[in-house]
Amino acid sequence: MSNPVFSRSDVFGEPRRTGAAGARRGGTATYPNQTPAYGTPPQPGQYGQYGAADQQAMDASQLDAMYQSPSATTADTRRLTYDDVIIKTGGLLALLVVVAAATWTLVPLAVLPVVTIVGAIGGLVLGLVNAFKRNPSPGLIVAYTVFEGAFLGGISLMFNSMADGAVLQAVLGTVSVFAVSLFLFRSGKVRVTPKFTRWLMFALIGYALFSLLNFVLMLTGVAGGEFGLRSGPLGIIVGLVAVGLAAASLIVDFDSIKRGVEAGVPAKMAWSAAFGLLVTLIWLYIELLRLAAIISSFARE
Template sequence: MNSSNPFFKNKNFTNTSKADVLDNADVMTISGTINKSLILLGLLAIAFAVTWYMTFQGYNPMVLTIGGAISGFVLVLITSFKPEYSRQLAPGYAICEGLFLGGISAIFELTSYAGIAMQAISATMVTFVVCFMLYKYEIIKVTEKFKSVVISATIAIAAFYLISWLLSMFTSYQPVHYGNSWMSIGISIFVIIIASLNLFLDFNQIEKGALNRNPKYMEWFSAMGLIITLVWLYVEFLRLLSKLSRD
């Protein structure tokens, strides 16, 4: 139970054969993972701008938005089982998620209030920096108990979302996390807290991967996993801000 992010459960983090590593140039490093993460964020931002621009130019972004979401999910599944392909698939995932996020952000911008997307981006980045500093200076330590609590909470959230979605699809059930009730807002805040705590697990697994001298391609794999958490966090901030803006 190392991380609730499925990427960081891969056996490559804990069962790497040293025979696969030829020299220091072929091993995973923290700096290398940071560089790969910045590349993926850059690609995501470019794709984000495409659907954002299309929406405000009067084009319907739904094809790119939905296509990006589905394609991104497929790439996550493939890379989860074949991390050695992450060098090729991680950039594609970043582009797909950028198309998806750009589309839904533009929709929220039009249906909630101007500036909500920038507020969500700012909140996500501030949360990331705060969590990173807390981890770096060991103010919050990633213990086995910490991991167990975060993983259990993340699984519970995933199950809750899935069951609520299925019930709303086939019955007249209205999920409690919809709308802007105090309960719905409280659920969103709780989910944001859990998503933020997942960042600590991600940082810890990246550090472990570097210490274990995992193969170089695991930098792309790790960067992709970190982007997954940031995307989740950003979407939840969008949802919360939208709820708070309603009368």
């Protein structure tokens, strides 16, 4: 997977077979510490909510009441739903925007660089901590959002001073790419297959290596300018490739969430799903912000 939040997860990652022999015979996927999905018949040696001993002790009225009661829903069983993911993601995005706007408007320019650096470091550390946690921590995810909001507020002001209107273009671009990615995924026009995920993984590694090389060349002064190797037409091409990779990552994220919902994972995993989406959306926004500034710089030349 492209997003470590999903790829390292036992519930959002690729299903694990019951063993090598089971995989060869088409064994079913299992998730650790997870009860069977609602409606799954009890397996040999297992007792459901109403086991064999309980059924013998039931009288006719109790059995009648049980069969006439409505079917359990995901809310009753506390399974993950799409609504859970949407609510958590929307709340985190709202907090991110509020903190970013407050940083932009309220923090004095003299201390803004410090706030931006602290936000970047804090977001990086908490992002790694949350990505490697097996069980989500809402408090740490909210703290990550606050740090990232401070970072985005400072860097957005910086890029907007370099290219007026860059922030508005990046916001509209992020919303548009997210909508298109969701449409392509829901329509089935783009399917997440093992080949697709392998291609995305290699492409992301290549992009990361290029970004690291560009950063080193800028630090050493070999590649001058505001964007190093990412200046001019090459910078625009690389920026468009990065946006495409972020869009592909969103599609993989959607597939991971769909797999988690269908598997009936615990509702608390909505925090992990929302955090994973937030990470990809922040990356997409920064790439679009940089791309807008590169295009503006190229147009002035």
